[in-house]
Amino acid sequence: MYVAVKGGERAIANAHRLVEHERRGDRNVPELGTEQIEQQLSLAVDRVMSEGSLYDRGLAALAIKQARGDLIEAIFLIRAYRTTLPRFGFSVPLDTADMAIRRRISSTYKDLPGGQVLGPTFDYTHRLLDFALAAEGNPAPPVTAPVDTAERFPRVTDLIAQDDLIERNPPENPGQPVGDLTREPLAFPAERDLRLQNLARGDEGFLLALGYSTQRGYGRNHPFVGEIRMGEVEVEFDIPELGLMASLGEVTLTECQMVNQFKGSLTEPAKFTRGYGLSFGHCERRAMSMSLVDRALRADELGEERTSPAQDEEFVLSHSDNIQATGFVEHLKLPHYVDFQAELALLRQMRRELETRASTHPEAAE
Amino acid sequence: MSLAGFPNPVLDQQAAFRAVMQALSEPGCIVQAGALAGEGSPLGPVARAIALSLLDFEVRFSLSSSLADAEGDITFHTGSRLASRLDEAEFAFVDLRQDVLDLGSFAQGTPEYPDRSTTVILRVESLTGGPSLKIRGPGIRGTRELNIPGLPTDFALQWAANAARSPLGVDLIFVTNEAVLGLPRSTRILPEAR
Amino acid sequence: MSRTAENYRGYNFAYLDEQTKRMIRRAILKAIAIPGYQVPFASREMPMPYGWGTGGVQVTAAILGPSDVLKVIDQGADDTTNAVSIRQFFEKTAGVETTTETEKATVIQTRHRIPEAKLQGHQVLVYQVPIPEPLRFLEPRETETRTLHALAEYGLMHVRLYEDIAQHGHIAKTYAYPVLVADRYVMDPSPIPKFDNPKMDDCAALQLFGAGREKRIYAIPPYTKVVSLDFEDHPFEATKFEQPCALCGATDSYLDEVITDDQGGRMFVCSDTHHCETRRCEGHVGHLGMPVTEAAE
Numbered sequence: 001m002y003v004a005v006k007g008g009e010r011a012i013a014n015a016h017r018l019v020e021h022e023r024r025g026d027r028n029v030p031e032l033g034t035e036q037i038e039q040q041l042s043l044a045v046d047r048v049m050s051e052g053s054l055y056d057r058g059l060a061a062l063a064i065k066q067a068r069g070d071l072i073e074a075i076f077l078i079r080a081y082r083t084t085l086p087r088f089g090f091s092v093p094l095d096t097a098d099m100a101i102r103r104r105i106s107s108t109y110k111d112l113p114g115g116q117v118l119g120p121t122f123d124y125t126h127r128l129l130d131f132a133l134a135a136e137g138n139p140a141p142p143v144t145a146p147v148d149t150a151e152r153f154p155r156v157t158d159l160i161a162q163d164d165l166i167e168r169n170p171p172e173n174p175g176q177p178v179g180d181l182t183r184e185p186l187a188f189p190a191e192r193d194l195r196l197q198n199l200a201r202g203d204e205g206f207l208l209a210l211g212y213s214t215q216r217g218y219g220r221n222h223p224f225v226g227e228i229r230m231g232e233v234e235v236e237f238d239i240p241e242l243g244l245m246a247s248l249g250e251v252t253l254t255e256c257q258m259v260n261q262f263k264g265s266l267t268e269p270a271k272f273t274r275g276y277g278l279s280f281g282h283c284e285r286r287a288m289s290m291s292l293v294d295r296a297l298r299a300d301e302l303g304e305e306r307t308s309p310a311q312d313e314e315f316v317l318s319h320s321d322n323i324q325a326t327g328f329v330e331h332l333k334l335p336h337y338v339d340f341q342a343e344l345a346l347l348r349q350m351r352r353e354l355e356t357r358a359s360t361h362p363e364a365a366e
Numbered sequence: 367m368s369l370a371g372f373p374n375p376v377l378d379q380q381a382a383f384r385a386v387m388q389a390l391s392e393p394g395c396i397v398q399a400g401a402l403a404g405e406g407s408p409l410g411p412v413a414r415a416i417a418l419s420l421l422d423f424e425v426r427f428s429l430s431s432s433l434a435d436a437e438g439d440i441t442f443h444t445g446s447r448l449a450s451r452l453d454e455a456e457f458a459f460v461d462l463r464q465d466v467l468d469l470g471s472f473a474q475g476t477p478e479y480p481d482r483s484t485t486v487i488l489r490v491e492s493l494t495g496g497p498s499l500k501i502r503g504p505g506i507r508g509t510r511e512l513n514i515p516g517l518p519t520d521f522a523l524q525w526a527a528n529a530a531r532s533p534l535g536v537d538l539i540f541v542t543n544e545a546v547l548g549l550p551r552s553t554r555i556l557p558e559a560r
Numbered sequence: 561m562s563r564t565a566e567n568y569r570g571y572n573f574a575y576l577d578e579q580t581k582r583m584i585r586r587a588i589l590k591a592i593a594i595p596g597y598q599v600p601f602a603s604r605e606m607p608m609p610y611g612w613g614t615g616g617v618q619v620t621a622a623i624l625g626p627s628d629v630l631k632v633i634d635q636g637a638d639d640t641t642n643a644v645s646i647r648q649f650f651e652k653t654a655g656v657e658t659t660t661e662t663e664k665a666t667v668i669q670t671r672h673r674i675p676e677a678k679l680q681g682h683q684v685l686v687y688q689v690p691i692p693e694p695l696r697f698l699e700p701r702e703t704e705t706r707t708l709h710a711l712a713e714y715g716l717m718h719v720r721l722y723e724d725i726a727q728h729g730h731i732a733k734t735y736a737y738p739v740l741v742a743d744r745y746v747m748d749p750s751p752i753p754k755f756d757n758p759k760m761d762d763c764a765a766l767q768l769f770g771a772g773r774e775k776r777i778y779a780i781p782p783y784t785k786v787v788s789l790d791f792e793d794h795p796f797e798a799t800k801f802e803q804p805c806a807l808c809g810a811t812d813s814y815l816d817e818v819i820t821d822d823q824g825g826r827m828f829v830c831s832d833t834h835h836c837e838t839r840r841c842e843g844h845v846g847h848l849g850m851p852v853t854e855a856a857e
Binding site for chain 3: 375376377379380381383384386387390391392419420421422424425456476477478479480481483485503504505506507532533537550551552
Binding site: 009011080082083185186187314318323324326331335336339342343344345346350 | 600601602603604606607609610611612614634635636639640641642643644645648671672690700701702703728729732734736751752753754755773799801814815816817831
């Protein structure tokens with residue numbers, strides 16, 4: 001006697017308990033605190049904040065803990081939380097030229113005002129496992145130097161712009177509304193503000209692969225790292241009703257300005273162009289990848305032929321979001337037996353028809 | 367003058383919406399309004415309830431001349447702003463008892479985005495007792511009769527022009543003091559039998 | 561009404577905030593006014609994954625009121641895990657009454673099936689949709705498909721379907737079979753089997769379709785003409801089953817194939833679990849079933 005499968009509710013409840021149990025692991029091992037994650041897995045926290053589109057280190061750390069270190073799952077938790085938050089308005093544009101610099105490098109000039117600041121980077125470390133770290137890791141305190149707070153770090157692209165050798169920044173237009181693809185469905189073609197927002201939330205691996213593809217000739221754009229800078233920037237909110245500019249605090253940002261070749265056109269003299277990348281926290285790889293893809297997506301605007309995936313706006317913007325991607329890929333786990341049954345029936349019918357044809361016209365089967 | 371909003375915004379908005387949804391799903395049917403929002407507004411309690419339920423800072427509205435006084439109330443309660451032009455409003459409120467109707471003056475949508483059109487809320491005295499018009503289209507099993515009194519004399523003509531723009535065009539929601547009746551762009555008025 | 565939003569602290573009634581509901585409601589009204597046209601909407605991130613019914617859940621959340629009775633099915637069944645999960649979501653956040661009985665429900669959210677019982681005028685059927693664009697498998701670009709819809713240029717689709725006929729002798733599409741709605745828009749009915757397509761035509765209930773990841777809502781108002789695309793010499797034919805349901809003996813329902821052993825044993829049972837149970841309670845018995853009264857003992 002066949003009994004239809006029941007008990008979905010109990011199965012779900014038990015699965016939830018089990019996943020909690022697995023998350024905790026061996027209870028003889030001390031439990032991981034969110035502060036530990038925030039402090040010691042800070043780059044994971046930065047990625048979750050960037051792709052989760054929410055600047056909150058504590059919540060990102062909690063999400064990482066709850067997701068058992070699965071960063072896409074953690075990003076999903078943050079996104080689902082973010083979407084419930086009320087919107088009060090937009091901050092005034094951040095001034096990254098006014099950043100409290102912790103790292104700043106340029107590959108286009110040997111030296112420049114403010115200097116090169118290596119900062120906390122894995123670059124030039126030898127990737128050798130540090131077995132001592134398995135026991136404990138109490139490193140020596142960092143070397144410090146007196147800070148000249150008055151020193152400015154002008155953006156490299158602004159320095160190049162003085163010679164008019166690089167395209168100018170788009171003109172400021174304070175009254176123009178800023179697009180927000182979380183409040184308005186994306187329509188194509190998309191303006192650059194929406195493209196940049198999409199990329200800023202995009203999956204790091206996807207951006208990395210696309211950026212890489214431009215270097216290998218799929219939409220090559222001859223990039224130089226004009227500048228990468230990382231540090232703290234103040235966020236300000238304009239409240240005209242109260243006639244004041246309120247400071248909301250500061251955020252850590254990584255900004256990458258890629259300087260790219262441009263041969264010029266019939267109407268435009270040859271000059272450098274820009275690709276722009278920005279991320280929360282210290283996410284250099286994603287800021288660089290983003291700037292490569294941003295530049296590639298400007299193909300139409302710069303009169304370049306679109307031949308490669310990274311230049312294809314619909315392709316890039318429709319597939320960059322890892323929460324959409326993971327949901328749809330993983331939905332294949334859901335039951336599809338109704339559709340499968342329909343396909344099965346058709347397959348059987350087609351084979352039967354073939355057999356019938358073969359038996360009535362044996363010569364046709366030869 | 368400050369009018370009260372809904373006593374229970376979450377449930378009242380849902381009820382007001384469901385009545386409108388039903389009205390547009392079954393064109394020509396008289397549907398009891400799901401919620402009323404106070405007396406005292408020139409919009410009347412049903413149109414005002416619709417405004418409170420469907421408008422917010424993401425859309426703009428327009429008002430026919432005799433409803434001009436309703437602007438402050440709508441903006442205060444919903445955050446929606448008065449559109450500077452009729453064809454820039456997602457919602458239009460027209461008092462058919464006093465003001466003229468020109469369906470062509472509203473946003474009609476575009477071939478790619480026919481949804482970018484105006485929904486017009488029309489205040490009428492009654493939904494019954496007027497001359498009979500036969501209508502047909504999605505949401506109607508066979509045909510249905512429309513008996514709204516006080517329609518503009520050229521209404522059938524204006525509606526035919528709206529139909530000719532299909533799938534572009536405006537959608538209408540007629541309201542009295544207690545009921546709603548929908549006439550989406552997909553509804554056709556049949557020519558009178560001779 | 562005994563249960564209201566106040567009982568569920570921390571969530572708004574039916575989870576979504578009011579601003580989001582208004583945005584979705586506006587899209588629904590447009591969808592109803594333009595049958596079969598896909599209205600873009602600012603789909604939100606939901607606490608369940610994209611592809612798992614976020615569009616249907618958002619539509620349901622936007623229309624649901626405290627007096628509604630909700631039924632959720634996946635593959636026709638009320639007890640599949642994702643149906644259970646979505647039903648629990650609304651029990652928790654909206655406190656609405658839920659049911660497995662098709663006839664009792666005012667709102668039915670579904671994935672991949674239309675219930676066998678004829679739907680009624682007061683009911684709303686909400687479909688979960690993975691890919692709303694019927695032309696997507698012919699043309700991946702949104703900019704292109706949008707133009708094709710604007711021009712009602714559906715020749716490409718007919719060519720594609722006719723290629724099937726030339727190659728296989730019939731149209732090789734068994735689910736998500738495209739339909740023409742109200743003589744204007746070609747629409748994807750979501751991955752329901754084509755067996756269910758005729759139920760959409762002239763249906764008394766309002767049908768709403770929500771695609772969360774793709775950010776589209778569309779609708780079929782009640783009593784609307786819905787035609788499955790076909791050709792004069794190859795008319796549309798719904799899938800037929802050669803045997804009745806093994807449990808209730810139904811000959812007019814969609815059947816799931818269940819593998820019963822590793823020797824090739826299999827049986828066919830109704831995919832609509834409520835339909836099957838109802839029939840069995842009425843005394844219908846299939847060749848592998850047993851009368852309900854005995855089974856209960």
